Amino acid sequence: MNRKVLLIEDEPNIIEAIRFLLSRDGWQVETHSDGTDAVDVIRAVRPDLIVLDVMLPGKSGMDILRDLREIDELAGLPVLMLTARGQLRDRAMAEKAGVSRFMTKPFSNTEVVTAVRDLYAQATQAPQT
Amino acid sequence: MGRDTLTGSRIRERRSIAGLRQAELARRVGISASYLNLIEHNRRRIGGKLLVDIARVLSVEPSMLSEGAEAALIATLREAAVDAMAVVAETDRADEFAGRFPGWAEVLAAGHRRIASLERTVETLSDRLTHDPHLAASLHEVLSTAAAIRSTASILAETGELEVEWRDRFHRNLNEDSRRLSESSKALVSYLDDSEISDDRRGVPYEEAEAFIAAHGHHFTGLETAETNPETLVQEAAEQLGSAAGRQIALGVLTQYAADARAMPLQPFLQALDQVGMDPVALARRFRGDLPSVFRRLAAMPEGALPVEVGLVVCDASGSILFRKPVSGFALPRFGASCPLWPLFAALSRPMVPIRRQVSQLGRMAAQFDCLAVAWPQGVPAFDRDPLYRSAMLILPLPVAQDDTQWTGLQVGSTCRVCPRKNCEARRELSILSEGF
Numbered sequence: 001m002n003r004k005v006l007l008i009e010d011e012p013n014i015i016e017a018i019r020f021l022l023s024r025d026g027w028q029v030e031t032h033s034d035g036t037d038a039v040d041v042i043r044a045v046r047p048d049l050i051v052l053d054v055m056l057p058g059k060s061g062m063d064i065l066r067d068l069r070e071i072d073e074l075a076g077l078p079v080l081m082l083t084a085r086g087q088l089r090d091r092a093m094a095e096k097a098g099v100s101r102f103m104t105k106p107f108s109n110t111e112v113v114t115a116v117r118d119l120y121a122q123a124t125q126a127p128q129t
Numbered sequence: 130m131g132r133d134t135l136t137g138s139r140i141r142e143r144r145s146i147a148g149l150r151q152a153e154l155a156r157r158v159g160i161s162a163s164y165l166n167l168i169e170h171n172r173r174r175i176g177g178k179l180l181v182d183i184a185r186v187l188s189v190e191p192s193m194l195s196e197g198a199e200a201a202l203i204a205t206l207r208e209a210a211v212d213a214m215a216v217v218a219e220t221d222r223a224d225e226f227a228g229r230f231p232g233w234a235e236v237l238a239a240g241h242r243r244i245a246s247l248e249r250t251v252e253t254l255s256d257r258l259t260h261d262p263h264l265a266a267s268l269h270e271v272l273s274t275a276a277a278i279r280s281t282a283s284i285l286a287e288t289g290e291l292e293v294e295w296r297d298r299f300h301r302n303l304n305e306d307s308r309r310l311s312e313s314s315k316a317l318v319s320y321l322d323d324s325e326i327s328d329d330r331r332g333v334p335y336e337e338a339e340a341f342i343a344a345h346g347h348h349f350t351g352l353e354t355a356e357t358n359p360e361t362l363v364q365e366a367a368e369q370l371g372s373a374a375g376r377q378i379a380l381g382v383l384t385q386y387a388a389d390a391r392a393m394p395l396q397p398f399l400q401a402l403d404q405v406g407m408d409p410v411a412l413a414r415r416f417r418g419d420l421p422s423v424f425r426r427l428a429a430m431p432e433g434a435l436p437v438e439v440g441l442v443v444c445d446a447s448g449s450i451l452f453r454k455p456v457s458g459f460a461l462p463r464f465g466a467s468c469p470l471w472p473l474f475a476a477l478s479r480p481m482v483p484i485r486r487q488v489s490q491l492g493r494m495a496a497q498f499d500c501l502a503v504a505w506p507q508g509v510p511a512f513d514r515d516p517l518y519r520s521a522m523l524i525l526p527l528p529v530a531q532d533d534t535q536w537t538g539l540q541v542g543s544t545c546r547v548c549p550r551k552n553c554e555a556r557r558e559l560s561i562l563s564e565g566f
Contacts, residue, residue: 011273013302017280020295024288055269084272089559105276109283 002028003120006047008038008064009082010056018051021109022116035059039067042074049120051112054083054090062097069098078119082107136180137171139194142204143187144169145528151436152406158182162436163403170433202227202238209241251547267317274310278303337375339453341366342382347454348431352387353395359383382452386429392418393426399434407436407525409501410483420483420503424523428454440498440524442473446517456524458496460543468542469555473522476502480518487527487538491550497527497538 005022009015010033019029032041036058042050050068054061061081068074078100083090094102100122101115144154155165158179167173175183176195184191203223210218219226227234281299285291291299351357363370363380370376393416405411409423416423421443428441440456448469453461461467467474472486481504489497501523506516542548545557 011277013277013281013306014273016298016302017277017284020284020299021280082276084269084276092559105272106279107276109280109287112280 002026003049004028004030004045004047005049005051005116006042006045007031007051008035008041008056008061009033009051009053011053014053014082017109018112021113025113025117027116033057035061035064038064039071039074042068042077047077049078049080049116049123051080051082051116054081054094062093065094065097065099076123078123080112080115080119082112135171136175136195137167137169137173140175140183140187141169142201143189143194146204147187148528149187150406154183154186157186161403163399166433166436169436172433202231202234205238205241206234209237212241212244264317267313270313271310271317274306274313278306278310281306334372334374334378335451337370337372338378338382341369341375341379343454344369346432347429349383349386349429350431352383353390355387355391359387385425389422389426389429392416392422395431398426399430402435409523419505420501421505421519421521424501424503424521427523437526441521442467442471442524443519443521444473444477445519446477448474448477451519456498456526458526459490459498459524460547462544466557467544468548470539470541470553471522472500472502472539473520476504476520476522477518480504480506480516488541489536489538491540491542491548497536499525499527501525 003026005027007015007018007022007029009018009031012033015031015033019031022029030045030047032038032045033056035056038056038059052061052064056064061083065079065081068077068079075098079098080101080103081094081099082103082105083094084105091102100119103111103115144151151165151169152162155162158165159182160179164173168175180191180194184194187194206223206227207220210220210223281303285296285299285303349362351362352359359380362383363376366379367376370379393412398412398416401412401415405415407427409420409427412418412423412426413420424441427435427439430439438456439454440459440461441452441454442450442461443452444450444467448466450461450467455461472484472488475486476482476484484502486500486502487497488500502520504518504520506518508517510516540550542550542553545555546560548556548560550556550560
């Protein structure tokens with residue numbers, strides 16, 4: 001079965017580019033563009049990993065991440081956060097909220113694919129608790 | 130202004146350093162407080178016996194006042210010593226240092242001025258980057274589009290065999306995004322140009338109105354004499370007040386100004402000030418008015434009419450700032466929320482109770498202020514309806530303290546982003562200072 005990644009991003013051309021890159025890398029890519037019901041979508045899709053934008057319509061990626069970490073069955077999901085806001089305080093806030101990796105826009109394609117691979121590898125190798 | 134025309138300013142500075150009230154100095158040299166006020170604002174020349182008498186009371190050489198050889202330099206050296214905080218400087222020997230090593234003293238003072246200027250720039254830029262919603266949205270748009278372009282271009286350049294359908298789609302995306310980037314960059318540059326060059330800030334109604342009022346020195350002679358009315362003033366300022374919302378705000382402020390001026394006409398108000406001093410309660414009693422009206426009236430006095438610079442800030446019950454008249458050393462943030470420790474906000478929790486606190490703002494210059502605040506209900510009270518409160522705070526600079534260690538006043542900030550205070554219960558967000566900026 002394919003490894004599944006959920007991309008939550010509202011920029012259509014970024015969605016297209018990342019979908020292409022990860023599909024080529026063997027991922028099944030699901031996408032969603034609205035923050036409001038993002039947690040419900042995560043529950044429904046059950047991805048192996050999430051690529052999450054910070055500034056989303058309806059609800060920020062930071063709030064979605066915080067909610068996620070409060071839900072037992074989703075708390076351990078690896079989350080790669082993409083943001084145009086790369087200030088120290090944004091990074092600190094994301095780390096506090098439980099981000100797995102933080103990447104600022106504009107990003108390099110190789111970095112995104114490598115980060116997704118690494119996070120998946122770490123998550124699957126981590127001992128189950 | 131020439132050196133000799135600044136004698137009054139030097140007298141004022143020396144008087145502040147000596148902790149002497151204007152009325153007291155005037156009494157001791159046998160002149161009226163209002164005449165000394167004119168002298169201190171360089172509106173009357175001074176020399177001869179009076180200069181010698183004032184110098185004697187202030188314990189300085191008359192030449193120090195008339196020539197001011199080192200006065201400004203010494204004041205800057207003292208400021209530098211205060212700002213250095215941890216460093217123990219011989220502030221009582223600043224005169225001697227400036228006299229013996231004027232070149233080095235000037236180097237130190239210039240460095241201090243430069244630091245203060247750069248700190249202000251950092252505060253302004255950081256404040257703006259953090260809180261200006263238009264700028265934040267524009268930057269986000271530019272960076273997101275750049276991310277899409279970079280990613281798409283990399284795919285086209287680095288993917289060896291790309292299906293025609295994908296290639297065409299990515300070319301189309303690239304074309305769309307490059308056009309979007311071009312437009313959003315232009316809009317951003319245009320926004321920055323407008324806000325840097327123009328006196329007003331288009332699209333921000335409160336700032337339009339504020340810039341218009343500040344351009345008049347917060348004083349409208351035509352309204353004092355009833356030679357004009359608020360509507361005419363606003364119509365005549367069509368260029369400065371570009372938006373309908375800005376014009377409406379300015380009209381509200383000017384209408385209130387005209388009402389205050391009718392209730393407390395300029396000349397009687399100045400006479401009352403001469404008699405009772407800067408005492409808002411006594412002034413309110415004298416004119417049978419209320420404290421907010423007196424605060425506004427004090428902030429509307431012509432330049433040089435008051436012994437000290439006066440700042441005023443008014444907010445509504447949500448804490449939104451509705452009016453600001455800045456005063457040197459007390460930072461009023463342009464964007465974002467102010468420090469909740471200000472007496473302005475304490476007054477909102479105790480409506481109709483005047484609150485007075487001596488405060489100092491943390492930061493580069495620990496200037497001290499007497500802050501007087503009161504909250505009052507807007508409009509006529511009605512049954513079955515909660516009153517809407519506003520709060521006003523008058524900000525009066527205190528004389529420069531010789532010994533900060535005895536200071537027991539309230540320490541406040543301007544806004545969290547640029548406040549160095551640690552372990553503050555009122556903190557909303559991290560400070561750039563704590564991030565080692």
